[in-house]
Amino acid sequence: MGGDNTLNDFRHIPRKRFGQHWLKDQGVLDQIVKAAELNPEDCVLEVGPGKGALTEKLIESQAKFIQAIELDRDLVIGLKKRFNHQNKFSLREGDILSAPLDAENGVTINKVVANIPYNITGPLLKRLIGELRKAPENSFETLVLLMQKEVAQRLLARPGNSNFSALSVRVQLLAKCQDVCDVPSKCFQPAPKVDSKVVMIKPFASIDPDFYEVGNLLEKLLKHAFAGRRKKLRNTIGSFVTSNDQIKEFFAYRGISLDQRPQEISPSNWFGLAKALKETCVIENGTFQSK
Numbered sequence: 001m002g003g004d005n006t007l008n009d010f011r012h013i014p015r016k017r018f019g020q021h022w023l024k025d026q027g028v029l030d031q032i033v034k035a036a037e038l039n040p041e042d043c044v045l046e047v048g049p050g051k052g053a054l055t056e057k058l059i060e061s062q063a064k065f066i067q068a069i070e071l072d073r074d075l076v077i078g079l080k081k082r083f084n085h086q087n088k089f090s091l092r093e094g095d096i097l098s099a100p101l102d103a104e105n106g107v108t109i110n111k112v113v114a115n116i117p118y119n120i121t122g123p124l125l126k127r128l129i130g131e132l133r134k135a136p137e138n139s140f141e142t143l144v145l146l147m148q149k150e151v152a153q154r155l156l157a158r159p160g161n162s163n164f165s166a167l168s169v170r171v172q173l174l175a176k177c178q179d180v181c182d183v184p185s186k187c188f189q190p191a192p193k194v195d196s197k198v199v200m201i202k203p204f205a206s207i208d209p210d211f212y213e214v215g216n217l218l219e220k221l222l223k224h225a226f227a228g229r230r231k232k233l234r235n236t237i238g239s240f241v242t243s244n245d246q247i248k249e250f251f252a253y254r255g256i257s258l259d260q261r262p263q264e265i266s267p268s269n270w271f272g273l274a275k276a277l278k279e280t281c282v283i284e285n286g287t288f289q290s291k
């Protein structure tokens with residue numbers, strides 16, 4: 001495409017505050033695009049096109065339309081020069097945490113493909129896939145995201161794994177996560193201090209609206225339990241479990257014990273526990289009391 005595809009096409013000193021690490025490994029760029037399984041119906045959102053290494057591959061793919069959002073004004077100038085003649089591409093200057101998530105040509109975006117700025121990973125995931133207490137604004141079919149390995153491992157971890165955390169529970173209740181590939185720091189220029197990973201996230205298509213009411217309580221429960229992740233449940237949430245017969249029954253029915261630690265409890269059991277609590281408890285002064 002146009003021959004202008006090196007990282008040095010336009011001079012720009014990478015800005016740390018924008019998490020700027022240019023992906024230079026063609027093999028990884030290809031794997032990201034392949035994982036997104038782009039077809040002629042797809043409209044893709046790219047977060048932070050930077051100098052356009054991934055953008056170029058997305059434009060070359062079968063996807064119908066690419067909507068990119070870039071925060072750094074200096075990069076926007078170079079990107080416009082490089083890609084604005086492409087009629088399947090549009091660039092919005094703005095912050096992905098507040099910019100509209102629709103495409104400028106009116107087409108509904110169904111996939112997100114991005115090498116994301118690490119410093120906004122948490123709020124970005126919340127905006128793109130929603131939260132336990134709040135549905136997302138857009139329901140995307142697939143997200144293929146390159147992120148810090150440590151965070152990716154938490155998204156992928158299963159109960160019992162040392163990386164299993166409150167984030168694992170939150171995300172796994174909202175989406176299916178799959179490992180795509182590891183990305184060592186040498187694949188970037190400049191190289192970040194940490195390694196990365198590409199993850200495919202498929203948000204669940206239908207989430208019961210009641211989910212978010214229970215989710216609100218589950219959020220409190222997770223904070224409480226994972227604040228003492230090495231502690232047995234008995235010592236964090238034990239008092240209201242043992243004082244409530246229905247919750248005791250729930251533990252027995254699901255085969256959960258108060259001698260377990262929070263990272264041993266599956267996402268569906270966490271949700272079930274929150275649901276049972278919602279039916280039987282109220283929160284007063286930050287603690288659970290039987291209704």
Ligand SMILES: C[S@@+](CC[C@H](N)C(=O)[O-])C[C@H]1O[C@@H](n2cnc3c(N)ncnc32)[C@H](O)[C@@H]1O
Nearest residue numbers: 018021022023048049050071072095096115117
């Ligand atoms: C890790 S770089 C990826 C650049 C390019 N996609 C690549 O793969 O080489 C992250 C990009 O996101 C941009 N960015 C940072 N914060 C942003 C935000 N809040 N909204 C939109 N873009 C942002 C940065 O300027 C940078 O271009």
